[in-house]
Amino acid sequence: MVAHSMLDALPIPAIFIGEDSRIRRSNAQARALLNMQIDGRHYVTALRQPSLLEQIERTMADGLDGQVNFIHTEAGREVVYEVHLGRVVTEDRQENGVLLSFMDVKSHEEAGQMRSDFVANVSHELRTPLTALTGFIETLRGPARDDPDARDRFLGIMETEGKRMNRLVADLLSLSRVEDMARIRPSDSVDLCAVLNSIRNALSQTAEARGVTVSLHSQLEPPVLVAGDLDQLAQVFTNLIENAIKYGRQGGSVTVSVSRIPMLPAFKGPAIRVSVKDDGPGIPEHHLSRLTERFYRVDNHRSRELGGTGLGLAIVKHIINRHRGRLRIESHVGQGSTFSVLLRDDL
Known part of the structure; x- marks a missing residue:
């Protein structure tokens, strides 16, 4: 039997749907997510997204676990939940049904996007001085080889760009250390x-x-x-x-x-x-x-x-x-x- 206390113990939204297609149990997180009292209601009236409804029907029919995304709007922004569906069979068959658990994956996606943006920004910040250094080195080896004025001017710029990269690396290391110590x-x-x-x-x-x-x-x-x-x-x-x-x-x-x-x-x-x-x-x-x-x-x-x-x-x-x-x-x-x-x- 899927008791209320078991679902309430879960840290994520959870819903149990009985074989009569009605929601038998839900925890507080699920009711807050859907912003309604859903116990006793037919699941179609509470969970209206076609992809989720189809997966519930499949899991009920074939007994196989499933997974589908559920998109919910909170405070004007879309939050993506990964819904895991599992068939529940009890010994007395009185509480058979499907258990749904909702995992917020939007934060993971945003973290991944932040990492991608961070790598792109670092690459961009390093590319400019590296391109300048490479260009000046080629010039010093070629047309400016015997031009002392040009050589001094280019070496000064190269020194500036080198120091800029050093500052960037130092700040990146500092940021990494601060993040590592964030919880202390x-x-x-x-x-x-x-x-x-x-x-x-x-x-x-x-x-x-x-x-x-x-x-x-x-x-x-x-x-x-x-x-x-x-x-x-x-x-x-x-x-x-x-x-x-x-x-x-x-x-x-x-x-x-x-x-x-x-x-x-x-x-x-x-x-x-x-x-x-x-x-x-x-x-x-x-x-x-x-x-x-x-x-x-x-x-x-x-x-x-x-x-x-x-x-x-x-x-x-x-x-x-x-x-x-x-x-x-x-x-x-x-x-x-x-x-x-x-x-x-x-x-």
């Missing part, structure tokens, strides 16, 4: 003010080269301690401050501020906020939701010119997620941008 919540005590001061000093030459003033303001008395991974948090704030310097206004200012939020609903408790604000050209609104996607750039040419790999904010997002934090981005064209990191204040 860091627990070391990190002083945010000390980290931010160190980063400001390390980026002083970059700021001076663009005539940018970087200032640090804290509403809290140091040390400001959070639970975290020192190296990863340093990577987050180095990326955000360096981006503000590079993509903000030349000769402008970057303000880094530290404050405390007494109650953040998302954390159900207090939070420490670190904001990095520039007075640059700002970012159009339609770009904001995609900034943390891998290889997404607002301005491809400028990003590559400044040495960007398109992975910096993706790494930032993964690190903040590992710390169970939040990243907030605010920007208006002509009014600059503010990147805020919210971390739990639970030390």
